[in-house]
Amino acid sequence: SDNDHRTITRVTCTAPVNIAVIKYWGKRDEDLILPINSSLSVTLHQDQLKTTTTIACSRSFREDRIWLNGKEVDISHPRLQSCLREIRRLARKRRNTDNPTSEVTSVSYKVHICSENNFPTAAGLASSASGYACLVYTLSQLFGVEGELSAVARQGSGSACRSLYGGFVQWKLGERSDGKDSIAEQVESESYWPEVRVLILVVSAEQKSVGSTSGMHTSVETSHLLKYRADVVVPGRMEQMIGAIRQRNFAVFGELTMKDSNQFHATCLDTYPPIFYLNDISRKIISLVHRYNQHYGETRVAYTFDAGPNAVIYTLQEHLPEFVQVVCHFFPPEVNGAEFLRGLPVNLTPLSEELKSEINMEPTAKGIHYIISTKAGPGPCVVEDPNLHLLDADGLPKKSA
Ligand code: DP6
16 A cells, blocks of 8 residues: 555664774684684773764665764665675575564665764764664664674774674684674673773874774784784683683783783784884883773773774773873873763872873873773664664654755
8 A cells, every 4th residue: 555655664773883902903814804803892881971872774775774863874885785785684584484474674675874973983982882882783673684794894894893892802713714603692691790990091093094994904914913912812811811800800801801912913013014102101001001000009090992093992990080190190181071971970189290201201291182981881772762773764864964
């Protein structure tokens, strides 16, 4: 009937960002996005950082379309096409086996996709992980696909497969050439180690750095250190890291996190031509963390850096207030208060003169734009409130950028 023709189904979901403590860098298959080593990350809480995606579906839609942060973009992007194709394949498979006559949300209907982040892309925070995880999760809800979704999200962006789970997540490299065993698995949930806290230090970056995809391609082609890392170093580190998490041993967790970040950036330097992601501010943060830990004679705070100069700090709740004060003292902000320290509130306490003088660093004004304070959080969620759909009843964006 005419009514059926015009029926529009809408589903909205959210998905989190994740930050690796054992880094993924290098592919053995660039089309399927299969890595050369396993990796492990912490899923961040969606109250601070998330992607929201609405997908509408109707017999009346003439083509698949996508809007990102208010702007329509080209749907023909190969990685987008891979995710759409793989979810539709899973949906058909499920229909044929479980419910051959079912007519719920036809897989053959075209979709309208609208996605936005609650954090600025300009902050240089990876949005591809939460973005592809959210796309795949929302499609799966729309078409009633259940089960292993991480191998689909992985084909959008490698790190996206880890955003399908909350807490501490590993991406096992797998050994099959079809990638069916290159999937993400939860190591422990976010409630297992609730004392862990995360700070994102958004560093003022002048130029845009080399993207992950092209950077790791050049690294695989030219760096012998990367091959050594993947074959010899990472397997042992994955085991140690999983053990540290299970035992809630921050000293081991933190030290491995820093060493793995440093080795990743060393493989970037070993790449030819070399890739530089860290800047002067990044290096000052590294030095500050080591001086702070040195003062206490234990690893209380750990840093990690991805393909850019921003630092992500892992620490425990009990050390957070003092370390935030240390950061504010050595990187005096342009603006104070809530503008500078965003996210989960921190109870600030005065700094001791002794600690300041022992750290013995020259303060760098305005080196850090702002701080996002957060913690580990859950995986993707369905948004039930229809008012929160990003697409209207006709399947078009409610607002444009
Ligand atoms: C440094 O997942 O962005 O953040 O698979 O090519 O999309 P593609 O790369 P991407 O790489 C992430 C690299 C990293 C480390 C990590 O998240 O493990």
